[in-house]
Amino acid sequence: MTIAAAVGPARRRARIAYLLLLPGVAWLAIFFIIPLISLFFTSLQVSTGSSGKYKAGFNWRNYVEALSEYWEFFLRALIYAGIATVLALVIAYPLAYFIALKAGRWRALMLVLVVAPFFASFLLRTYAWKTILADDAVITQTLNALHLLPDGRILNTSIAVIAGLTYNFLPFMILPLYAALDKIDPRLIEAGSDLYASPFTTFRKVTWPLSMPGVVAGTLLTFIPAAGDYINAELLGSTKDKMIGNAIQTNFIEFRDYPMASALSFILMASILIIVTVYIRRAGTEELV
Secondary structure, eight states: OOHHHHHHHHHHHHHHHHHHHHHHHHHHIIIIIHHHHHHHHHHTOEEOSSTTOEEOOOOTHHHHHHHHHHHHHHHHHHHHHHHHHHHHHHHHHHHHHHHHHTOGGGHHHHHHHHHGGGGSOHHHHHHHHHHHTSTTSHHHHHHHHTTOOTTSOOTTSHHHHHHHHHHHHHHHHHHHHHHHHHTSOHHHHHHHHHTTOOHHHHIIIIIHHHTHHHHHHHHHHHHHHHHHOOHHHHHHSOGGGOOHHHHHHIIIIISOOHHHHHHHHHHHHHHHHHHHHHHHHHHTOGGGO
């Protein structure tokens, strides 16, 4: 076969591959790239003096004002999301480990129970937590009887906001962990026992490193939406617990300050992108880079 004859089919296969990619690329362009560009230019708009009326411009001061006025909201969002992510990891890892390696015939049922909360709306689940954490609820009364609540309540505090974030995004942590742990060959764990390693050493040397892709994926899937969430802070927290998502929502809907809301959104996206990039590189999981 000549070189020219071999090149022809290769080019046809390449064209077919590009054609198959075209729908996905078009979808990203229409529903992600174009709105992102529009959001960027909106963040630079200049006020015309009328409420809710803006014109095209390059007002970079919107970003300066966004940082100076709402830096506490940014910091609070990152702290709350970080704490909720750590708590979700602590809760999810033992559960995912049990489902993947110990559940046996109960595995399918437990996975259904993990996914079951998604059958109720996010808003409804958060409203339910208002009842669970109310001042006259069993949890609050029990903790008060043990003198574990300094302010005597949970609702409308940072504790309630973090609890809501942890609960609502917990499945996003469990499922990637389960997928990573399920791929581990049980013989590797048995080999650690055969070599007289303690259970803790086997976990530290074998199970944990092999599950790192799931840990990284789970923490990202939990931290990123939690940092931008505003429903939990709105329903479960006080005015002192507002996060950057609340600032974006207030500026966009109530104040109709679209440039400020867009600038806050861009700063949030840039901050999360930097944090995620550093985290992935530090974690050393090449599969997710």
